[in-house]
Amino acid sequence: MIASELKPNEEILGYLTGEERVFVVACDGCSAGCKVSDPEHTAEMVAELQNQGKTVTGTARVEMACSPGLVALMLMQQLKAVREADGILVMSCGAGIQTVAQAVEKPVHPATNSIYLGGFAGLWRSEPRCAECGNCMLDYTGGICPYTACSKSLLYGSCGGPNKGMCEVDPGVPCGWVRIYERLAALGQAERLKELPPLRNFRKMLPAAERRRASLWALELVEPEEMAKEA
């Protein structure tokens, strides 16, 4: 599964500046297992948004937010609430956030950072990929991951490589940054490309010490070593 953690509230509220009405999508898969988007934590997030004066137009629980079909189905059932919203807050891994962004022509904001891949990649095969970078940038990039959609994983816009919108590395693949530009332009947010976000922090991709000490990690890595020694 893709392990995730909630972003700090200030960061999430920063994304929602200027948006009064918010629709919340929560995944019931990996991120629920991480106690990030389970019903209890989703309710806490909704309460926090309301405390901050936001109107939550609706909440959708999606069994697997990385499944385009399931996302479309759940959003269709609450079409009115989705339409009323200025933006969508997604509580899932990066793949789920991108899947929601593909389904709606509205600003989509990540509530989480995806931090590492445990077991196997996303439970549902879908096109969006998540790099588990630990510092989700999908708010800035219109719901399209710059690290997986761009062959060079660039954070500050297109290189000189795209030829008629296709990538220099594989001409069969659209340039991730042209896609990001087109998405932001469609949302009327292309000017955001003049912002310069902080540099990527690769340290966030290292498993933290507390995770290495966690019981599962220890069971898988430490105990067999100990057992081997005893044997």
Added chain:
Amino acid sequence: MSFRQAVESGKFVISCEVGPPKGANMEALLKEADLLQGRVDGVNATDLQAACMRVSSLATCVLLKERGLDPILQMVCRDRNRLALQSELLSAYVLGVKTVLCLTGDHVVLGDHVEAKPVFDLDSVSLLRAAQGLIEGHDLAGNELAGAPADLFLGAIVTPGADPVEPQIYKLHSKVAAGARFIQTQAVYDGPVFERFMERTEKEGIEVPILAGIVLLKSAGMARYMNANVAGVTVPDGLIKEMAAAGEKDKAAKAEGKKAGNVVRTSIEIAGRLIRELKPLCRGVHLMPLGWGHHVPAVLEAAGL
């Protein structure tokens, strides 16, 4: 007058690139460089151009400087992380190489070591930010420097013929905000396309000296290849026809055992004409002769420079 002084003086600036060799023999490059003495304001040394392993840009820049040329260090982000890039900026400075062109760089899969790890820890914009930080006396982590490379002069590139061009305009905006003080462009063959690009930059309030890129056409085949494969470069049909006709003439001359020089003459004539056409639109030209460096003086003469 240094390249920086030329850019800041408001005169029409001329720069030219040289490509370091794959191997330790610098003879041809230095011979080409000697032909540029007194003819150009600055000489770019490319950085593992086309993602192929070669002599470094910095070593070449030092040799160019020893010969009295003003070198422009090209730096790409493909091969080094932020520690190595910042270190090389300081190293260049202490060796007297003070003008730097910051690029993202071609991906390794386009080069001759396709299995290498592509780094891209930084990109053109963040490399400019890093260099601007050094100028101001601190590194990317915020540590104070013992002596800032205060008069580093930073440049960047843009592709005026990109399709779509908007992402390029936004990135150019970021490059200037991050510290770029001059711009050298990808190859330009189409005057009206370049004019529209310059109008867009003006409308966006981007005020930075722009040097139009000139790549010498070597044949009609090269022009067709670029149209099919090089991002943002479109050679108009008229120019391809001119080169094709010159090629035919040379073929006929060779068949009769005569000297063939029509292709070179036509190439020089086209470049000269382009420079005259672009001159009123921009602040200078940047020549990329791609192995035809010995024809650069003739190009400049044809352009009336």
